[in-house]
Amino acid sequence: MYREEDLVKIARRENNNKRKYLVVNKLQGKHVPVKPSDAFKMFEELADSLKQEYTKERLLLIGFTETATAIGAAVAISVGGKYMQTTREMIPDVGYLFFSEVHSHATEQKLVKDDIEGTIQDIDRIIFIEDEVTTGNTILNIINILEKLYPGSLHFSIASLLNGMDEEALERYRQRDIHIHYLVKTNHESYTQIAENYENNGAYKKPNLQSAEGSYEEMTVSGWLDARRMIDSACYKDACADLWKAIEKELEISASTLVIGTEEFMYPALYVASCIEEKGSCVKCHSTTRSPIEVCKEEGYPLHCRYELKSLYDKERKTFIYDLAKYDNVLIITDSQSEEKTGIDTLVNGLKLAGNKKIQLVRWRK
Known part of the structure; x- marks a missing residue:
């Protein structure tokens, strides 16, 4: 069982007024050097929260670029099913589904549309894997696109290490029957102030x-x-x-x-x-x-x-x-x-x- 203080450190984004703070997870192996066994232990705990619920469904798990690509792959391998990640790279000769991650310094995200269309008939549920979910808006953006393209054929879930969604955001997900899984619930109200208290003197x-x-x-x-x-x-x-x-x-x-x-x-x-x-x-x-x-x-x-x-x-x-x-x-x-x-x-x-x-x-x- 993880606590907020086990995972969360607050940093300052550079020149980003959309969200001045960045949540740095010291165990996920992105920004902070981590002992790999500590990262995989955390990933496996998130995977365990999914295993029993979806045993009879054909799954596609999607990890979000950049920070959740290792988390997504590790959870997909543990749970089983298809896997792909979002990307900001250009892949030749494919079509994309584009969506936005508005708080990021690099907002454009995309999925390879050709691959989804080739296997969508064999998928019952898509599970989006993130390191943190704050408002849930980014994932809703891509869910809205998928539901428009493939109406009535899919169920959706999200799984994240951290979840900072407020009650209004959680209710939006409940109304659409989007299942939510996470390890630690966070409250972001103080994060901006914490970030601003640090000097830029490294x-x-x-x-x-x-x-x-x-x-x-x-x-x-x-x-x-x-x-x-x-x-x-x-x-x-x-x-x-x-x-x-x-x-x-x-x-x-x-x-x-x-x-x-x-x-x-x-x-x-x-x-x-x-x-x-x-x-x-x-x-x-x-x-x-x-x-x-x-x-x-x-x-x-x-x-x-x-x-x-x-x-x-x-x-x-x-x-x-x-x-x-x-x-x-x-x-x-x-x-x-x-x-x-x-x-x-x-x-x-x-x-x-x-x-x-x-x-x-x-x-x-x-």
């Missing part, structure tokens, strides 16, 4: 764009399954297990290891990190993110040092990683199919600034 670093070639080892592993497309959750776990087997052959187990995922690509990094942890290494895992968050020196604030990077997916896009430290070994795992080196150069140079010398890059490709 460390801001901008690693250089110089080539990092020679500073890291690189390997390519085939068998990539793209969770932005609809996949069978069991097949996804098997693919991640094969990814780990390939990495294990080349990996020297060290006393301390950091595993880094990239943006929307979180679950495979956490999965591999958990396998390394089982080997006896002291492992932490987190990922790069599009989210620009202010950092603060105060001990109670969740993030203290920010590195501004170029994206591994698009060199024109800023991304960030927080609170890097020194480890015996760093393993970066990405599904970026781009040959562009600028993103990896900035990430490796950032890791070197934090004192890391042994850095390995794994590219998961088709």
Whole structure:
């Protein structure tokens, strides 16, 4: 059983007047480095809240980009069924369902429409997986679109680690018979004030764009399954297990290891990190993110040092990683199919600034 203080830290969004605070969950492996077993324990507790209720239904679980992609995949694998995630990336030669996440700095979300239309007749219920639900409006946006396209054919549920919906929002969901599951109920009334009490006095670093070639080892592993497309959750776990087997052959187990995922690509990094942890290494895992968050020196604030990077997916896009430290070994795992080196150069140079010398890059490709 989790409590609000176990999961919730409040941070300040940068230049976002729609919502000035950001809820940082210190166990989900996004912004804050986490022990992978702690993340998976939390994910499994959320999955347990779903297992008994939907045993006779054919399920599609949808994880929300960026922060809930690992949660969504882990819950889908535990519960069973189809899985896909929302995305902000461009996928060639597909149609999309577009909807908005209005409080985010990057508001556009989309689902691959082609995949939904190809399997909708085999789905009884869609369960949306989030790290937190505050108003429920974003999920209602996509539910409204789906009900218009596929009237009368679907039931809906949401499952989140945190739920901050007020009574009016909860009633809207009850009236539409949308089931709600969560681990911790939160009250957001004080979050803006908490965020504003912190000073913007943390460390801001901008690693250089110089080539990092020679500073890291690189390997390519085939068998990539793209969770932005609809996949069978069991097949996804098997693919991640094969990814780990390939990495294990080349990996020297060290006393301390950091595993880094990239943006929307979180679950495979956490999965591999958990396998390394089982080997006896002291492992932490987190990922790069599009989210620009202010950092603060105060001990109670969740993030203290920010590195501004170029994206591994698009060199024109800023991304960030927080609170890097020194480890015996760093393993970066990405599904970026781009040959562009600028993103990896900035990430490796950032890791070197934090004192890391042994850095390995794994590219998961088709």
